[in-house]
Amino acid sequence: MKTQKTILTGLLAAMLPAAAGAQTFNEADYTPEQTTFRLFAPDNAKTVKLRIYKAGHKGRPERTVKMERTAADTWTATVTGNLMGRFYTFDTGRGECAGVFAKAVGVNGQRAAIIDMDKTDPAGWNDDRRPVVKSPADLVIYEMHHRDYSIDASSGIANGGKFLALTDPKAITHLKELGVNAVHILPSFDYASVDETRLSTPQYNWGYDPVNYNVPDGSYSTDPYKPETRIREFKQMVQALHKAGIRVILDVVYNHTFNIDGSNFQRTYPDYFYRKTADGKYSDGSGCGNETASERDMMRRFMVESVLYWIDEYHIDGFRFDLMGCHDIETMNAIRKAVDEVDPTIFIYGEGWSAGSCALPKEQLGLKANMKAMPGIAAFSDELRDALRGPFSDDTKGAFLAGKPGEEESIKFGIAGAIEHPQVDMSKVNYSTEAWASQPTQMISYVSCHDDMCLTDRLRASIPGITTDELIRLDMLAQTAVLTSQGVPFILSGEEMLRDKKGVHNSYNSPDSINRLDWNNMERYPQVMDYYKNLTRLRRNHPAFRLGSADLVRRHLEFLPTQPGLVAFRLKDYAGRDDWRNIIVILNAAKQQRKVAIPQGNYTIVCHEGKIDENGLSTFSGSEATVSAQSALILHD
Template sequence: MEETAIRMKAYAVNFNEIRVYLSKNYYNGISSKFYLKDFEEDELLLLTGDALNSNDNPDYQEYAFHISFKMGKVYKIVDAYGLSCFLDFSRLSLCKEFDELYYYDGEDLGNTYTQQQTTFKVWAPLATDVILKIYKDDVEQLYPMKRGLKGVYNVSVEGDLELTNYVYMIRHSEDYEVSLDPYAYACASNGRCSIVVDLDKVVMPRHTMPPLLHKTDAIIYETSVRDFSMSSTSGMKNKGKFLAFSELHTSTDSGNPTGLDYLSCLGITHVQLMPINDFATVDERNPTELYNWGYDPAGYNVTEGSYVTDPDDGYKRIQEAQQMIHALHSRGLRVVLDVVYNHMHDVNLNALERTVPHYYFRRNDDGSLSNGSWCGNDLNTTAMMCRKYILDMCKRWQVLYGIDGYRFDLMGIIDQETMKLVDAQGKAIDSSFIVYGEGWNMMTALSEEKRTTIQNNRQTPHIGFFNDFFRDTLRGTNQMESKGYFSGDTYKTNDAMKAICNLEMFDNISQSINYVECHDNATCYDKLQISNYDENEEVKKKRLRLMLAAVILSQGVPFIHSGQEFFRTKGGQSNTYNAGDQVNALDWNRKDMEIDTVQFVQFLIHLRKNNRCFRYDDYEVIRENVSTANIDHRMIEYTLHQDIGEYKDFIVYFNASTNTIEVDVEEGFSLLCHSEKGKIVDNKLKVDGVCLAILAR
């Protein structure tokens, strides 16, 4: 529609106030009278009010009228010349009373299936009409829905509707918009329609996992469903699919383990999956044509169809994701799901906006969309039904699919109360549940003190945060040329000592997610090709091993990017969210070429798991038993003591300089690890340049 040709617009801006906008190209925007036409009562009510002097809309004359009206009814505004337009209720969602009037705490939104009938419920309090359209036996059938309490529209349809496709037709002013069901459990390919499924057919037994006593016992390994298996080197048949994770005895070209077998012998405890909910920019019927990581959510309630063998099969959408998680659980691996509850790919096209316009997305004071995400919109997580929706979806992924934790993308956009409720809900179901995320302070239209940022971590003591101080100090910033301690900037030695113990940043040590590499930005290997261009390949790899050792042995929670342990490369590219499989797919043959480093990581993980001093969960215990020292302004001495474990005492030397540094060794210490196979001679050890040495007693 051409906006400039619209002569009159009318909005309910409060529950007893209407604003009418009359084009100044139409009778100079002047009308002596306005009426409210009630279609249900077939009556015309004269409105009384005033013309407003406003510069906000220079092309329209604005009028304000105070009058009561009933939600769910269809009204028109009529002027003195007979011009009319429908009254639009969508702006009422911005009123402070809206949540109080229309918050719905029921657990029955979506479709509830039995063989005898299916009941459909959708929360659409601003709508004047909702029609259920189902596609059964290639025939469209329409069912008017009845408005109930709190603006929930409902209808029950007799008969067995299993695997029936459906949409909602929702009217807010003049036209109907087609919407998916935001609470459906399945949908057809590329979001064409929602699908009715029988939940009794997707119940899966859950593995009983040993409890995670402390968050610092976790060792997190991040991967993408697609990247994990897509390469021809993966040895997996179901490339880019959920089912690749349940394949057994897969191997590289040289016959060494890949996939699930590899993950289970690496020693990690948690697999963090990049988004698996339905995302927008991959054609689910032609999934190899386009690539995306999945941080472009189209829906939060169903799985991504390109990861399923048949995206039009409602049951496979659920069951193949369940099988993946079941397979990981069978190897003792918990699963963390990366969730993107900060923005949607397109405000106008998703079911949230279409069911309740203007409600689910945060607004600036001038009414424009908040854009802290830099993706065009921010989810309005303080709105009660938006918060409930996030909680309902988090519960679904945990209960139906078996998820063991969440990693929140751009968590700084989400309010602290919502995050605390997500964490409490998860732990009420599973005491070992973990929640962490990106605590960057994004410029969203939410006051800073309410944001779940790393600066506000003491307000959310049970939530973990990606530690960018740890990353930038040890590796360097995201600028390719910048150096950190382990890339040779020994001026950062003292800061690196702080990063390894993490004593000051957080309310508690388990909040520190320690990483130097993740899906975002360049891999450490690629970064060192730029920042350390003047060093040979072997020296660069020594530096990468030092970074891995620091991640695994530091106090806090270690986080490893898939392939980091065999020097993953993306050809020097940084933000590869849509760069394709050739860049992003995991090259499993590279694992064989760097098997020494993989085994080194396995050794470090074993050391961490079998010695509590590397994973203390209390700051006071750390202060009593752990210390760091600066040796020769270039090397870190990391000393640890424990009462129970393989050893009583450890001394770890991180030498990021190119100099050999000699240290005295106390009686009783033996050398567990030295990357140059050094020896203790006469109670002295020469720690080679760019080298890790671990002594134990």
């Protein structure tokens, strides 16, 4: 994969309007004889200094060099001698920082490091290959946090909570058995809220507080003081997953920084990278106190180059954009175009909303309503999510899974992949008045993710007195809707273990005792994992569940008439497999068994009462199907 470096500069130059005299974000050009440092900083900066350090933490600088303005908004300094292994900072009078595009850093990311990146490559890295995925519809995405997945002793995984945990055969075997082929790792770049000098003290954060966007976080490495270690171990993780046929998706948070005054952006070029409102205040569409200005040339350039860097240096296979609704459409399309030049199968998706009002008109932003203007990019469907389990705004309010009628049309919209479908009445769909996806692969199908209650907690909160048996039945029913939809399915890690977070809604900084996966649940509730892995296998083996084309979906997906509390559909006349010409899926959230009229035929039942067997559980002939309470029924003729 390490073939893209030679084309990146030319690609960016051809695509993006550069500020006068500005260079791409290569802040340190090293040779054994000298290193040239370059910084994007304002022309009117009174002084710009470069400091060289022997260590990445503490100690006084070995050398301080005054940088010279060499072009518009460009400052340069050349330092003679071999600086390999040294650390550096920039200072424009607002405090020292590593620069916005540091590629290696010391502990806590305060100083950038000069290292030989080639020496961070694990053995065989140049032979690493991206697992083949022909269409995004073929993906089954598993969202995980490094600590959640492996930190608990019950996991039996070595290097718990570290990048290296995902090189452990047990960690990978579980993913393969589950049937996922892509892991979405929560922010893994260098972030602020965990002090890497105190890792012996338990600390937890999701990591949505960026410091250095282009360096792996040191808290997930075995030694945060050595810049090479975090880089090498991240690559080992990617390599191990690739060997297992699993793609790696990086959660990226370009929409805001940890803070303003302490950020590398603000310290090097004050106010350039942030939006302001008409009254001069910092805009806060992120809900985190600031909002980056993706529409500005150098911020757009930074985002494109950062994405390409992760693809080239770390072999990343996809990107999930946090609060994509804060970014402008032109920038998102520029990223998609740049990525297509490398590999069009690299998947890009994001949250099609912001956390507040942005200082750009809504029609310019990467919102869910504007997805048709961003082909090749996907967004999460909160329509399907909330129709299944209830609104994000009220944890105690249930929906379809709680047996409440009125959400059926929203579920149908999600099953169709958020595209226009003649049988979906958009006047009855929650949140959206018109279909927002041009293709079903633009919709992420899910019922839970990290930033909300996990599914079991939500079911407990919205269905008082729910029994364990009901919990399991409804959990399976929810994921059946997700995995049989025409969108791209997405599962929160641990749902296959009946995970709970003790009712905590926003566990971003809760301790491991709240967030960790309890692997003992695999023995307590083995039927849940069995159902999940058989459900992913069903999707994988039968292409009718992942048609990948709006035209094919409209041609082959037919919704059947049902009573409230039921959703039923037929995948008809699709020659994916000769013996599965017509597939019927019925979702019943009621506490009673229900009957549904179906086309007359001879049927094989493959999913019934929480069990899935592709070879068949039973057969029957007729024009009426009986589906058990709080469960799914899947059959084919």
